[in-house]
Amino acid sequence: MLTGALTVRRFRVEGQVPEGFRDSWRDQLNDLAFREPPTSGGGKEEIEGWVQVHNLLDTNFDDFNRWLYMPYALFALRVDKKTLPAKLFNAHLAKKCEAWAEDNGTERCPASVRTRIKEDLEDEWLRRTLPRAAVTEACWHIDEGWLVLHSHSDGVADRFRKRFYRTFALKLLPWSPLDWLDDTEVSESLLGSAPTLDIMDAR
Amino acid sequence: MSDATPVVPHQAGEFYAWLWWTSESQGSGIDLGGDVGYIDFWVDERLAFRSPAETRVSAIMTGDNSSTSLESRAALAGGKVLQELRIGIKRDEHEFKVTLKGPAIEMKQAKLPSLIGDSEDAAIYDRMFLYEELSFVISALLRRFSDLRTSAEWEQQTVPAIRAWVLGEA
Numbered sequence: 015m016l017t018g019a020l021t022v023r024r025f026r027v028e029g030q031v032p033e034g035f036r037d038s039w040r041d042q043l044n045d046l047a048f049r050e051p052p053t054s055g056g057g058k059e060e061i062e063g064w065v066q067v068h069n070l071l072d073t074n075f076d077d078f079n080r081w082l083y084m085p086y087a088l089f090a091l092r093v094d095k096k097t098l099p100a101k102l103f104n105a106h107l108a109k110k111c112e113a114w115a116e117d118n119g120t121e122r123c124p125a126s127v128r129t130r131i132k133e134d135l136e137d138e139w140l141r142r143t144l145p146r147a148a149v150t151e152a153c154w155h156i157d158e159g160w161l162v163l164h165s166h167s168d169g170v171a172d173r174f175r176k177r178f179y180r181t182f183a184l185k186l187l188p189w190s191p192l193d194w195l196d197d198t199e200v201s202e203s204l205l206g207s208a209p210t211l212d213i214m215d216a217r
Numbered sequence: 218m219s220d221a222t223p224v225v226p227h228q229a230g231e232f233y234a235w236l237w238w239t240s241e242s243q244g245s246g247i248d249l250g251g252d253v254g255y256i257d258f259w260v261d262e263r264l265a266f267r268s269p270a271e272t273r274v275s276a277i278m279t280g281d282n283s284s285t286s287l288e289s290r291a292a293l294a295g296g297k298v299l300q301e302l303r304i305g306i307k308r309d310e311h312e313f314k315v316t317l318k319g320p321a322i323e324m325k326q327a328k329l330p331s332l333i334g335d336s337e338d339a340a341i342y343d344r345m346f347l348y349e350e351l352s353f354v355i356s357a358l359l360r361r362f363s364d365l366r367t368s369a370e371w372e373q374q375t376v377p378a379i380r381a382w383v384l385g386e387a
Binding site: 021 | 223231321360366376
């Protein structure tokens with residue numbers, strides 16, 4: 015949002031901005047800010063939370079000067095996910111199972127043992143793996159009730175809208191070109207219209 | 218809470234075609250009146266088409282002069298619908314480029330004028346001011362189109378003129 019080309023999806027913010035919103039929103043952003051998992055843990059599950067737009071490591075919203083630029087509020091949703099290289103992991107898993115079978119004088123490794131080996135190996139590898147961090151920035155015009163999200167992905171938008179509602183108790187509604195018009199008569203006329211530029215029909 | 222405003226499925230495709238036809242047949246300048254005033258606009262280096270019954274892009278025209286090429290108009294003449302249109306806009310000293318995408322007319326790869334603010338705060342305000350200016354101009358273009366689209370002039374004069382242009386008869 016701060017540099018480069020903008021690829022944005024626009025939403026209408028539905029609902030009343032409460033009195034004293036600055037303090038309550040600061041608290042809510044802090045409550046649902048991104049939290050790093052404990053260094054010893056962190057599995058394959060996704061971890062999400064709010065961060066500042068300036069740096070994805072800045073997760074504290076106490077300083078209004080870092081996110082509230084009246085009439086705009088700027089913040090970003092960070093989603094971390096750890097993924098293992100599947101082919102390499104499966105190759106190592108096969109070797110470990112072969113070793114177990116050899117140690118135990120059997121031809122094959124039973125399914126229950128394979129599952130335990132797989133879980134242990136996953137835990138070990140996930141502890142050593144850095145997550146892939148996706149950050150989606152947003153800018154909210156508080157006075158005019160619209161928000162732009164720096165993504166066109168439906169999945170990102172759904173995730174963002176859910177967390178936004180959890181945080182602010184306000185609903186994000188997809189923007190329609192009719193929202194630009196401010197003219198009910200024209201909007202209703204367009205809604206009732208049929209396509210007219212079927213060029214081939216004119217041939 | 219109310220629901221989202223519906224999207225008219227054919228509005229964007231017709232809007233893009235009207236923008237293209239207007240820039241090619243009537244010159245690049247247009248006076249949008251009111252607070253927007255006079256702007257220059259032109260179709261830039263990308264047009265993407267889809268089949269009417271589908272949502273995925275099936276043909277893309279890019280490069281210099283893609284908007285004036287016969288192939289681009291042939292796509293419309295072949296019954297395809299514009300799904301994306303990259304346009305340039307100049308208003309006073311500010312020049313923008315943006316791709317308008319899909320039925321919701323979303324902005325993609327919008328290039329804003331260079332920033333003048335030298336602090337981080339000033340840069341944020343500049344960026345948002347420029348985004349709002351671009352939105353302001355696009356919404357004014359959409360209003361101009363929508364007023365025309367819902368008038369008798371659309372079917373009586375504009376549609377025949379666009380058809381003639383697409384078929385190379387104008």
